[in-house]
Amino acid sequence: xxxxxxxxxxxxxxxxxxxxxxxxxxxxxxxxxxxxxxxxxxxxxxxxxxxxxxxxxxxxxxxxxxxxxxxxxxxxxxxxxxxxxxxxxxxxxxxxxxxxxxxxxxxxxxxxxxxxxxxxxxxxxxxxxxxxxxxxxxxxxxxxxxxxxxxxxxxxxxxxxxxxxxxxxxxxxxxxxxxxxxxxxxxxxxxxxxxxxxxxxxxxxxxxxxxxxxxxxxxxxxxxxxxxxxxxxxxxxxxxxxxxx
Amino acid sequence: xxxxxxxxxxxxxxxxxxxxxxxxxxxxxxxxxxxxxxxxxxxxxxxxxxxxxxxxxxxxxxxxxxxxxxxxxxxxxxxxxxxxxxxxxxxxxxxxxxxxxxxxxxxxxxxxxxxxxxxxxxxxxxxxxxxxxxxxxxxxxxxxxxxxxxxxxxxxxxxxxxxxxxxxxxxxxxxxxxxxxxxxxxxxxxxxxxxxxxxxxxxxxxxxxxxxxxxxxxxxxxxxxxxxxxxxxxxxxxxxxxxxx
Numbered sequence: 001x002x003x004x005x006x007x008x009x010x011x012x013x014x015x016x017x018x019x020x021x022x023x024x025x026x027x028x029x030x031x032x033x034x035x036x037x038x039x040x041x042x043x044x045x046x047x048x049x050x051x052x053x054x055x056x057x058x059x060x061x062x063x064x065x066x067x068x069x070x071x072x073x074x075x076x077x078x079x080x081x082x083x084x085x086x087x088x089x090x091x092x093x094x095x096x097x098x099x100x101x102x103x104x105x106x107x108x109x110x111x112x113x114x115x116x117x118x119x120x121x122x123x124x125x126x127x128x129x130x131x132x133x134x135x136x137x138x139x140x141x142x143x144x145x146x147x148x149x150x151x152x153x154x155x156x157x158x159x160x161x162x163x164x165x166x167x168x169x170x171x172x173x174x175x176x177x178x179x180x181x182x183x184x185x186x187x188x189x190x191x192x193x194x195x196x197x198x199x200x201x202x203x204x205x206x207x208x209x210x211x212x213x214x215x216x217x218x219x220x221x222x223x224x225x226x227x228x229x230x231x232x233x234x235x236x237x238x239x240x241x242x243x244x245x
Numbered sequence: 246x247x248x249x250x251x252x253x254x255x256x257x258x259x260x261x262x263x264x265x266x267x268x269x270x271x272x273x274x275x276x277x278x279x280x281x282x283x284x285x286x287x288x289x290x291x292x293x294x295x296x297x298x299x300x301x302x303x304x305x306x307x308x309x310x311x312x313x314x315x316x317x318x319x320x321x322x323x324x325x326x327x328x329x330x331x332x333x334x335x336x337x338x339x340x341x342x343x344x345x346x347x348x349x350x351x352x353x354x355x356x357x358x359x360x361x362x363x364x365x366x367x368x369x370x371x372x373x374x375x376x377x378x379x380x381x382x383x384x385x386x387x388x389x390x391x392x393x394x395x396x397x398x399x400x401x402x403x404x405x406x407x408x409x410x411x412x413x414x415x416x417x418x419x420x421x422x423x424x425x426x427x428x429x430x431x432x433x434x435x436x437x438x439x440x441x442x443x444x445x446x447x448x449x450x451x452x453x454x455x456x457x458x459x460x461x462x463x464x465x466x467x468x469x470x471x472x473x474x475x476x477x478x479x480x481x482x483x484x485x486x487x488x489x490x
Contacts, residue, residue, distance in 0.1 A: 055484075058326065062482030076480055083328035092319045096260050102323075104247025109327035109334075121247055155326065 006082075006161035006193045008034040008057065012066035015049075015056055023064075026052045027217045030066070034195050034210075036161070039188050041204040042197040044214035050197035051089060053214070054164050057195070058086055070162060070193075078162075083110065085155035089166040091147045093139040099128060099150050100135050103157065110158035120157055127153035129179070144171035149179075156183065163187050165196040169203050181207065254345055261306050268302045289366050292357045293373070299353050300376040301383065301406070307346040308387035309399040311339060312475060316484060317395045331479040332472050335392070339468065343384045350380050375443025378460045382434060385467035392474030409434035435463050 010032040016023035027049045034040035042050050055061040056068055059076025070078040078084070093102060103124040107117050125135065128150050134142075139150060148171055155163070165184070169177055184207055187194055198204050204211055213221040258265075272295050273280070279291035312335050315321040325331055354373050361369060386405060390398040412429070413436045420426075438459035444450035478484055 058322075060322070060325075060479065060482065060484045062480075079326065079328070080330055081328055084326050086322060086326040088319065088322055090319065093323070094256075094315075094320050096256050101248045101252065101256065104252075105324075106327065107247045109324060109329055111328050117247065154323065158327075 006036050006071050006191075008032070008040075008162065008193055008195065009069045010053075010057070010066070011069075013056060013063045013068055014065045015052055015061060015063050017052075025217060027056070027063075030214075030217075030219055032212055032219065034193050036193050037188055037191045038209040039184060039194040039196065039207050041208035041211040042195065042214050043199075043201065043204055043211055044197075045199075048214045049217040050214055051166055052217075054086065054088075054166055054195075054197065057164055058084055082162075083158065083160045085160040085163040087148075087151050087155050087165045087168055089170065091151045093147070093150075095138075095140060097139055098136050099130055099139055099153075100125075102139055102150065102154055103128070106154045106157040112158055116158075124153045124157050127156060127183070145173055145176055148172055149176060152180065152183065156187075159187070159190060159192070161192050163192055163194045163196075165194070167198055168196055169198060169200050177203075250341060253341065257307065257342065257345060261309075264306045264309075268299070268306065272298050272302075285364050285366065289361060289364065289369075292360055293369060296353050296357045296373060297376050300350055300379045303346040303349050304343075304380050304383035305387055305399055305403060307342045307349075308339075308384050308391065308402075310391060311335070311342055311388055312391040312471070313395045313398045314391075316478060321479075321484065325479065332475050335475045336468070336472060339384070339388045339471070343381070346380055346384055347377075350377065371446035371448065372443065375439070375446045378439045378442055381464050382439070382460060382467075385464040385471070386434065389467040389471040389474070392471035392478070406434050410436060413437060431463075435459050438463075 010030050013027060013030045014025065015027040016025045018024075030053065032040075032053075042053060044050055052061065056063055057070070057075050059068075059074065059079050068075045070084070071082075073081070097105075103121060106124065107121045110120065112120055128135070130146075130150070134146070139147070142150065148168070152168070163184070168180055168184075172180060181203075184194055184196070196204075196208070212219050276291045276295055279287045282288070310317075315324070324334060357373060358368070358370060361367075383402070383406060387399055387402040390402045390405070394401055412433055435456075438456040441450060441452055441456035442460065445453040445456070
């Protein structure tokens, strides 16, 4: 992973959803750059377009205009060649599959050599922090926090060079938050490009090197927030906490 | 392989167990009178009819949601974040499920044949083998619809088979002038070709290559259409919003 070019470049990206032939603009003219070995945060209220931005970065959503490159390749091509660790906000697992099945399948799909597979599987099981009984339980019956832990263990198999984490802290208890923070910092140290979308400004402040504020589908501020951006941040804080600062 | 083909097959059969049980029960209810009659020839005919109906049911049961289920629920994001070619990934899954449907059909065939031999009735192996093309054709059709339609694709495939059966029963395509009759015969499930293939196996016809070519071309065509559907959905930003489903 260390030598893999994984800088993310988003230039002039606009995205619309079409419902009954009526386009609805969700992202407008987004310019954003995320570099290797850095954690870039996307902060914004609900409906700002964070998840849409991630779907575009994965190549699952074609932009109306602009380009989305990872390591110089179109995002979809990069995903097919190298894989992208993506943890969505809402996590779904196949029915009846347990954690062992899921992590095993993740290892199978990760293009690892035979010698690396067992080690990758062992690491993934350790990351999930499940005991052997929990590992054998149907994953759909897990609590929200357990699903997040399993999802993180799955996405980090083979330690991809690009991590996209959508609201990674939601539903996690304090020990799990601590582990997640450590995983994110480890990924950064490995030289991965980490992009996280979060409501939790304290976590963003703690982890991120750069932060973009996304509102109504446009970048309002970032990457380096200056005193001039204080009113935007304050408004966001009061919106997220429901109180005036 | 950490999550082997055998394990995935077990999970697939477990997830379809209720549907399999209900199908067999429904068929047995309709066949109850013949089975309870005590007449050996009626019982044998009932066995062959049961097998024929299962040849139609197995591909629908095992192919249901083969692609659309993943797209609709968001599970596709789990698999496609790994370095995989989406078209190849879903073609492999199609092949796995087709083999399971075929294996179940062959097991049923074996059981019916054993019953026939045990009761000292004439061997109907040609008639039984003549039903196998339905498994291939219907698996390919269901896969094709599943790649393009995210909800109710299996019901659409069942409707498509029914429409084809009715159209061929009333010889509707034959009443149309060229090129419409060719077009409809190319689109509708090739029931006459499957019938000719069966006639060859039971020894009432010499024609085998033309019906076989028709059956294979039709199946490959639907598989190709499905592969195109996967490519279009993933690469042209048509993956449904799983979060909203």
